[in-house]
Amino acid sequence: MAINTEKLSMILQHFVTATTDVQGAALVTPDGLPLGASLPSGMDEERVSAMSASMLSLGERIGIELARGSVDRIFVEGNKGFGILTGCGEDAVLLVLASETAKQGLLMLEIKRVLAELKLVLM
Amino acid sequence: MEIMRLIVTGTVGAGKSTFIRSVSEIEVVDTDTRATDETALLKQKTTVAFDFGRLQFGPDMALHLYGTPGQSRFDFMWDILICKGHAYILLIAAHRPREFRQARKILNFMKERVQIPMIIGLTHTDCPGAWSEEDVYLSIGYIDKEQRPPMIKVNPTQRESVAEAVITLVQRLMESCAV
Numbered sequence: 441m442a443i444n445t446e447k448l449s450m451i452l453q454h455f456v457t458a459t460t461d462v463q464g465a466a467l468v469t470p471d472g473l474p475l476g477a478s479l480p481s482g483m484d485e486e487r488v489s490a491m492s493a494s495m496l497s498l499g500e501r502i503g504i505e506l507a508r509g510s511v512d513r514i515f516v517e518g519n520k521g522f523g524i525l526t527g528c529g530e531d532a533v534l535l536v537l538a539s540e541t542a543k544q545g546l547l548m549l550e551i552k553r554v555l556a557e558l559k560l561v562l563m
Numbered sequence: 564m565e566i567m568r569l570i571v572t573g574t575v576g577a578g579k580s581t582f583i584r585s586v587s588e589i590e591v592v593d594t595d596t597r598a599t600d601e602t603a604l605l606k607q608k609t610t611v612a613f614d615f616g617r618l619q620f621g622p623d624m625a626l627h628l629y630g631t632p633g634q635s636r637f638d639f640m641w642d643i644l645i646c647k648g649h650a651y652i653l654l655i656a657a658h659r660p661r662e663f664r665q666a667r668k669i670l671n672f673m674k675e676r677v678q679i680p681m682i683i684g685l686t687h688t689d690c691p692g693a694w695s696e697e698d699v700y701l702s703i704g705y706i707d708k709e710q711r712p713p714m715i716k717v718n719p720t721q722r723e724s725v726a727e728a729v730i731t732l733v734q735r736l737m738e739s740c741a742v
Contacts, residue, residue: 469599470596470597470599470611471596471597471598471599471600471602471609471611472596472611472634472636472637473599473600473636486636487636487639489636490611490634490636490637490639491639493596493611493612494594494611494612494632494637494639494640495612497594497595497596497611497612498594498612501592501593501594501612505592531599
């Protein structure tokens, strides 16, 4: 069965609008192609997708070489907010952008929830 | 110990990762990921961040080799890598003329950012439909014979061939330092 891209986009859009402090989300393939996204204006979907893929593969490599085991998530913390990368099954990676005021615990929980939703569509 | 950073760039499937794997003395740090775009028609895996290899070059010089991804969507990696590089080699698959335009794009991208020594490595020259060196020069915009960078044939799967390319690049780097 084909992947329902409309549904993917809807889930992402809903996640971004319904979760406080989340500013954007993108689902991409491990080689950096967009599957679906809801991003702040001015951010290019293709570029964001490629960057997510680079980051994740480098992170995974660090996990292996520096004996940190398999990577659950990659976390970028800046003074203007967070960028969080999480694997979403074999064939996708989720990037979430959140503002600096976001509560991290809450954010992780929300990401976990949306991941479960996305995985159902990707199956 | 002096460290020279050489950047290996070029089109998709030209042999950048193989190039580095052939000469590196350490196990290459790669970021290969299963390809899902048109790259998948060519090969199963593609570099999404960079490849890294190391080569001892004489008693007091080490070469660090960085390979870039080939696709334009990773041009931020081209940027990061080239800005730290001392010299670079542009690999072009001679038998895929449709990608010469991409090679030219990469070349222009690099030229806009840095003026460092470079050479062109022509790969897949033994494949059917391979273009001659002269034709490749012309197709990527080097009309004037005086202004051309050196071009050599490379077989990325052969250590000796890759070593020769690396030596040529280092020589070019040395010449530019001497001036």
